């Protein structure tokens with residue numbers, strides 16, 4: 114069946130992902146191949162010291178992204194998008210979206226990027242004997258309690274960004290298990306929030322006398338393929354302001370971008386892994402057995418079907434590269450050149466390939482915000498060199514690209530060297546891999562492991578949630594998610610693999626040695642340079 118007929122007979126499936134810098138929508142056909150897309154660019158704001166996106170920006174962004182998808186459908190197929198087979202919503206995970214009974218947000222959305230929750234995360238990690246990262250929803254909630262914030266008593270519902278959008282589109286207060294595992298830990302047996310930890314938390318805050326218990330305010334946990342409600346009339350109008358989209362479409366459990374990344378790289382089975390590298394970077398390896406102990410640098414989350422995953426998460430990845438690219442753009446404008454931003458990114462990324470394997474001694478820290486893995490509460494982006502280092506564009510770009518994945522390497526060394534985790538295949542996706550053969554080669558050097566990249570590398574997440582929506586309606590009876598992905602989606606396609614070279618590995622290790630020593634310089638920068 115051609116794409117136009119697929120759309121006109123209501124068989125297309127829609128996936129929407131709220132990334133940190135872009136909201137992406139992708140329409141797929143019955144073979145799970147993308148047939149149309151739309152996107153919207155946005156940015157987080159630092160308001161009163163906390164990273165946020167406003168409710169207005171969330172809806173304006175979603176509607177603009179959907180409108181761009183609709184325009185693409187009209188342009189490519191000269192038809193209107195009215196009926197869909199399934200929809201899925203995914204978003205950046207964690208953070209804090211707390212609502213009162215009137216469905217009003219109580220404080221601005223606190224995103225995953227905030228590092229103000231150190232005390233809460235530390236106390237909860239000890240209480241639960243489980244690593245609770247700063248960005249998880251439970252850390253945000255407990256920090257608000259520790260701060261004595263007045264709004265806490267009024268919380269009626271606490272969810273993530275994906276959970277919020279899903280709720281507004283369907284009326285259902287539910288969450289996919291992967292996204293839920295970034296709110297509070299999941300018990301792999303019950304596939305629900307860990308009951309012992311929930312009870313410990315309720316006991317901890319009992320003296321405060323709030324009128325709620327944790328289970329009353331959290332979304333219901335669902336695994337991939339479970340019924341999560343349908344698009345309401347009101348939801349359809351909020352998504353498609355032109356009014357063409359019809360209500361009634363099943364919407365799959367909303368997921369986090371970790372789960373959609375795993376899905377889009379066929380990495381939901383044990384011994385498979387993937388690395389997402391965009392605004393933030395995070396590696397995710399599906400575990401064969403539990404870790405021997407909790408580690409502060411390893412977060413345990415789940416796949417969309419509930420298997421345990423070890424994640425190393427770094428707050429900072431490409432934002433600092435973007436700032437430098439913007440500087441080069443300004444230089445081009447100054448010289449009267451016409452700027453093609455895509456070409457500028459591609460050429461600068463490719464220039465890095467001509468640099469020395471150790472970046473000629475140059476050193477960069479991309480800490481736009483704090484970085485928990487290396488113990489930085491705040492960050493100051495830095496570029497450091499000695500007079501005799503090999504200072505040229507190739508080494509400069511290479512040092513920026515190494516810096517973007519340096520913390521990821523430090524965290525993964527713990528996972529592979531101390532826990533001796535086994536993995537057969539690691540697939541990269543996200544903007545860092547957009548320029549073919551560059552980010553991929555550097556990550557292979559950093560992890561000293563072959564890295565695969567698929568064609569969909571730049572748009573993986575939106576496609577991943579579209580696949581989860583497709584699984585909801587197109588799976589065979591009783592078919593598992595890994596089986597559906599193997600047989601209906603990937604059919605043996607594992608992308609293009611790049612192996613690390615000995616020279617690159619040695620160069621990256623030398624860079625990391627100097628990076629680790631230089632963390633004292635970064636600490637001093639935080640101490641002596643005001644952040645405003």
Ligand SMILES: Nc1ncnc2c1ncn2[C@@H]1O[C@H](COP(=O)(O)OP(=O)(O)O)[C@@H](O)[C@H]1O
Pocket residue numbers: 132133134135390391392393431432434435454455456458459542543544545546547548571
């Ligand atoms: N040719 C390119 N054009 C635009 N961005 C690029 C390009 N190549 C790499 N990038 C990087 O991709 C990043 C966005 O990656 P993405 O995975 O979409 O991020 P997120 O999901 O966090 O919004 C940008 O910040 C930029 O640094």
Ligand SMILES: O=C(CO)[C@@H](O)[C@@H](O)COP(=O)(O)O
Pocket residue numbers: 131132133134204205206207225248295369370371389391392393394395426
């Ligand atoms: O925190 C997580 C995953 O644990 C992400 O949702 C968060 O880093 C945002 O990811 P992006 O940088 O937008 O891809």
